[in-house]
Amino acid sequence: MTAESRAPLARKPELVCPAGSLRALQLAVDAGADAVYLGLKDATNARNFAGLNFDDEQLRQGVAYAHARGAKVLMALNTFADARDFGPWQRAVDRAVALGADALIVADAAVMAYCRDHHPSLRLHLSVQASATSYEAIEFYRERYAIQRAVLPRVLTLAQVGQVASHTGVDIEVFGFGSLCVMVEGRCALSSYVTGQSPNTAGVCSPPSAVRWQDTAGGVEARLNGVLIDRYAPDEPRGYPTLCKGRFDVAGRRDYALEEPTSLNTLAILPELVELGVKAIKIEGRQRSPAYVEQVTRVWRAAIDSACATGARYSVQPAWVATLARFAEGQQHTLGAYNRPWR
Ligand code: SF4
Numbered sequence: 459m460t461a462e463s464r465a466p467l468a469r470k471p472e473l474v475c476p477a478g479s480l481r482a483l484q485l486a487v488d489a490g491a492d493a494v495y496l497g498l499k500d501a502t503n504a505r506n507f508a509g510l511n512f513d514d515e516q517l518r519q520g521v522a523y524a525h526a527r528g529a530k531v532l533m534a535l536n537t538f539a540d541a542r543d544f545g546p547w548q549r550a551v552d553r554a555v556a557l558g559a560d561a562l563i564v565a566d567a568a569v570m571a572y573c574r575d576h577h578p579s580l581r582l583h584l585s586v587q588a589s590a591t592s593y594e595a596i597e598f599y600r601e602r603y604a605i606q607r608a609v610l611p612r613v614l615t616l617a618q619v620g621q622v623a624s625h626t627g628v629d630i631e632v633f634g635f636g637s638l639c640v641m642v643e644g645r646c647a648l649s650s651y652v653t654g655q656s657p658n659t660a661g662v663c664s665p666p667s668a669v670r671w672q673d674t675a676g677g678v679e680a681r682l683n684g685v686l687i688d689r690y691a692p693d694e695p696r697g698y699p700t701l702c703k704g705r706f707d708v709a710g711r712r713d714y715a716l717e718e719p720t721s722l723n724t725l726a727i728l729p730e731l732v733e734l735g736v737k738a739i740k741i742e743g744r745q746r747s748p749a750y751v752e753q754v755t756r757v758w759r760a761a762i763d764s765a766c767a768t769g770a771r772y773s774v775q776p777a778w779v780a781t782l783a784r785f786a787e788g789q790q791h792t793l794g795a796y797n798r799p800w801r
Contacts, residue, residue, distance in 0.1 A: 472737060472739070473490065473493070473738075473758055474493045474631065474738050475489075475493070475755045476496075476741055476743045477744065480512070483524065484520075485755070487527050488527075489756045490755055490756065493529055493530040493531070493532050494532070495744070496520065497511045498517070499513055500661075501659070502546055502547055503661050505657075505662075505745050507666065532563055532583060533559040533561070535554065535564050536587045538587075538659055540659065547566070551572055555577050561607070563584075564584065565587035574602075582606060583631070584596065585644075586610070587658065589643055593622045597626055606628060607628060608626075611644070612639075613643075616730055616731070619632060619734055623736060624735060630735065631739070632731060633742055634722075636721060636741055637719075637722075637743065639702065645658070646663070649662075649701055663700060664700045668682050668683040669698075669699055676689055677689045677690050680704075681699070687700070687701065687705075688704050688705050695789070703717055704716075719787045720788045720792050721787045721791045722794045723792070724793060725761055726793065732766065739762065761778060
């Protein structure tokens with residue numbers, strides 16, 4: 459469908475925003491998030507960084523704040539449980555229920571089975587960490603564990619998103635904005651090679667305890683568990699050292715060997731995503747600052763409202779682009795796999 463033939467969009471997708479702290483949650487809700495997602499202060503979620511996430515009292519306050527303003531709280535419980543000790547994952551589910559979370563974002567079938575058997579009325583969203591890229595996989599999780607929403611990995615083209623959405627009764631959520639990994643969500647073990655920990659199990663890639671910065675004659679070196687990830691000139695912007703985004707010497711040339719830091723930005727295709735039946739748009743970045751959460755939420759609230767109200771007259775506003783550019787990782791953005799020209 460062309461932009462010219464597009465009528466106003468009747469159904470508004472939910473805007474789902476990150477909250478790494480109570481302050482970020484409050485700013486996201488005030489800026490127009492329909493839902494926020496967050497995690498507990500332990501390895502049960504894939505952003506297990508010191509200083510981030512919620513204890514029970516903060517979660518209780520966050521749920522009260524969001525619910526009082528008509529927003530939902532989704533709790534990410536999206537790492538894969540330690541087979542030697544399922545206790546933390548089981549207790550995290552029970553805490554989420556007791557503290558009033560509206561849904562859990564889950565990846566591990568064992569966690570889903572526990573939810574199904576002990577909290578059958580609890581709403582489950584399939585995490586991007588589950589790597590479900592086909593409607594058959596999503597239907598499997600619906601039939602077995604009654605999942606009601608699936609977050610699609612950032613590997614599908616627009617057409618493939620439409621194909622999945624039209625073949626399942628499960629709500630589809632896609633990423634709209636934020637940092638990109640190298641497209642192996644739920645399966646990346648890169649950081650395990652260097653630190654022994656990965657986001658899939660310990661909830662963290664590049665754990666801060668393994669990160670070292672050092673001034674040298676050749677520049678500022680970033681190391682991860684002793685492995686040189688990058689070397690920066692004194693005035694060069696520095697990224698958080700992750701193995702996938704390091705610059706390495708390959709065939710005599712020093713460059714990004716796996717992935718150049720870039721942010722996903724789908725503002726330009728927002729009406730298409732809605733028309734394909736996408737029910738929720740997710741903003742990445744629980745590890746980012748409250749200021750990031752507030753500003754990015756405001757832009758996406760305005761964009762979704764505009765796309766759904768104006769239809770063919772929707773256009774990306776320069777002010778939105780300017781705001782997002784300030785927060786984009788690597789100061790550049792991409793449509794990623796959504797406009798991948800090959801199959
Ligand atoms: S190492 Fe890179 S690709 Fe792997 S999970 Fe971390 S950020 Fe993503």
